Amino acid sequence: MHLDPLAIITAFGLIFLAELPDKTMFASLAMGTRMRPLYVWFGTSTAFIVHVAIAVGAGSLLGLLPGWIVKLVSAALFGFGAFMLLRAGGDDEDGEDGAGKTVKGFWPVFSTAFMAVFISEWGDLTQITTANLAATNGTWSTAIGSAAALMSVSALALIAGRFIAKRVPLKTVQRVGGVCMAGLAVWSLVEAFTG
Secondary structure, eight states: OOOOHHHHHHHHHHHHHHHTTSHHHHHHHHHHHHSOHHHHHHHHHHHHHHHHHHHHHHHHHHTTSOHHHHHHHHHHHHHHHHHHHHHHTTOOOTTTTOOOOOOOSHHHHHHHHHHHHHHHTTTOHHHHHHHHHHHHHOHHHHHHHHHHHHHHHHHHHHHHHHHHHHHSOHHHHHHHHHHHHHHHHHHHHHHHHHO
């Protein structure tokens, strides 16, 4: 098992920026206001780890293809991610799940949080990006960076979500993430045709 610190940091940074303005952050915030935050975090983190494992597995299969094909697919996926983030610009869903009854106890809260994230993250931008990074940057490094980023965003939403929503415009976060992904799309295209 080879770990590349730069690949871990790259995966962390991209996934963190892509997940910040995501509906899952707001769902975590909403669940944290009605349920015990630590239990919610265990549930969301477990769901994220399962999704990272699935995405990394898909990326590993993609990595078996010839290098230039992988780079073209990577460029397309990064381009798609940049388009989605830049297009979404301000269509945030702050009011996600505002009403509902309080859920108590570890297992009910854990399973509610797990299922909410597990279902909502299928085919999500962060899952696609994780698969893409695993194909080009290595399986374990991508898995560690992606899982850490997703778990961090969930913790951030539960601990300081309201502060962030008031102080940092999510539109700005989306734009920064979109520009980063657009840059990676261009980089992947250049590598496909020059490498």
